[in-house]
Amino acid sequence: MTGREPSSLAEEFLPQTLLIASRGYRLSQFRADALAGLTVAIVALPLSMAIAIASGVGPERGLYTAIVGGFLVSLLGGSRFQIGGPAGAFIVLVSAAVMQIGLTGLILATFLSGFILIAIGALRLGNYIKFIPFPVTVGFTAGIAVIIIASQLRDFLGLQLDGPEPAEILPKLAAIWDARMTVDLTTVAVAMGTVAVIAGLRKLRPGWPGMLIAVIMGGALAALGLPVETISDRFGELPRSLPAPALPGLNLDLVMAAIPFAVAFALLGAIESLLSAVVADGMTGQRHKSNAELVGQGVANIGSSIFGGFCVTGTIARTATNVRAGSHGPISGMLHAVFLLVFLLVAAPLAGFIPLACLAGVLMVVAWNMIEKHEFLSLLRVTRADAAVLLITFFLVVFRDLTEGIIAGTALGGAVFIRRMSEAARIEEVPTPDTYDPSSQQSDVVVYRLRGAYFFGAAATLARTLDRVAELPRVLIVDFSNVPFVDTSGAHSFAILADKLARRECSLVVTGAQPELRKVLRSQMRHQKNVAYRPNIDAALRDFANTAPNQSSGIMEE
DSSP states (O other): OOSSOOSSHHHHTOOHHHHHHHTOOOHHHHHHHHHHHHHHHHHHHHHHHHHHHHTTSOHHHHHHIIIIIHHHHHHHOSOSSOOEEOOGGGHHHHHHHHHHHHHHHHHHHHHHHHHHHHHHHHTTOHHHHTOOOHHHHHHHHHHHHHHHHHHHHHHHHTOOOSSSOOSSHHHHHHHHHHTGGGOOHHHHHHHHHHHHHHHHHHHHOTTSOHHHHHHHHHHHHHHTTOOOOBHHHHHOSOOSSOOOOOOOOOOHHHHHHHHHHHHHHHHHHHHHHHHHHHHHHHHHSOOOOHHHHHHHHHHHHHHHHHTTOOOOEEOHHHHHHHHHTTOOSTHHHHHHHHHHHHHHHHHGGGGGGSBHHHHHHHHHHHHHHHSOHHHHHHHHHHOHHHHHHHHHHHHHHHHTOHHHHHHHHHHHHHHHHHHHHHHHOEEEEEOOOTTSOTTSOGGGEEEEEEESOBSHHHHHHHHHHHHHHTTSOSEEEEEEEEOOOBOHHHHHHHHHHHHHHHHTTOEEEEESOOHHHHHHHHHHHTTOSSEEEESSHHHHHHHHHTSOTTOOOOOOOO
């Protein structure tokens, strides 16, 4: 869809594939989508295996996830150009799940997360998930990147650790430091060469698939006898087909253990996929359907788990590659999954020659690119509040937990927003023109104008001014023409003010309030008889000029 919101409930959840098909799909578009799908598959092939290995599972699991999950994301999703698959953002959560509940628990958590995502989309909550403060997204993305870099140091340097590698970053770094004397220079050379090839091709030949070329070069050297650890050394030969579909076991104890991970997978997947869809929208001028996208992501996670994969989400780098490669729609994403399946069926044994150092180099580049360095430094300089949100999110993600970082950062971001909105709200006295009864005393009427949203954050600040005002006039006019929003807390402060005025036999006149604002104000002042509503200040002043000094106004419709 272009430039407008879905016009009906059915349209809101209609997959983009059906929309494209209903508008006609030409052979020329299929050719362009096939080329784009092949381009994305070339990028996704090494990434899918690298992310799976970094997550603590076999490389074939990454391919299962990209093939099944990626196909379903494109088939059923609400973003026209979204490419789904395993994502670097999930490495921390997936590896933690594998260590705590095992591979079976991971697959079950992925299965359950699919239903959670479907529920989020069906309840139409997708629009709210996008309202995450920008410093939070920058902070948690940078934090994830740091964790990925730390997780790849072992394979990048060829270290031999005493015992399993710790999950937490500080013990991990300590273990790596203790093993520093076991650095393998051949492994380091392969990893550094991988990074150099990717960076060099990106600069000199940006249209070439640098990651795949670097991995092929590393695999060729290993096949010729270079002494480095390869995929087959650690994991054996990759299977040459998808596994038979099977539902995960629903053991009650395992379900209870998997639910926290399922919730985390669903929330992070929703955030990551919608951010990726927004990026695609910005590149193409299209507009994705958030809730349809989440439902599609949910089905994709269920499908991935049934075929032995793990959590699926929209991936920003692969989605952007899809757009730049000339995609016309979701067919390119479906074809990218088909091309990966062909590789699995035909060339899986060749993947065994890929050095783990190559994949570590690939993930180092991915993690480095994930860090939005310019935005990170810019947010540190803009305001102390934004810097605080950014750093709290970043450090909690790195040293505590991804979910804690997002929740704490969003909560702090919300508090910062409330404070700023409260400071923006103000009340100012308006001089009363001499257009009403000249015999009236100027002190009998006071006019104030509110500006900004009047909600619970601003109510406490402005209530002190209103309390002082309540001691002055026989009629208090408060203009709401420049107030876009009033909540019940703000309305309640006016109910208190109206009570104080009533005890002095004085009136409160609300002017310029839109119908939705009057509804909220009346909900709190429905019992006050000294409150009136007028369309503007002039109308209120004319009424005052015609009102006897001891007469109190009631609530009257405009």
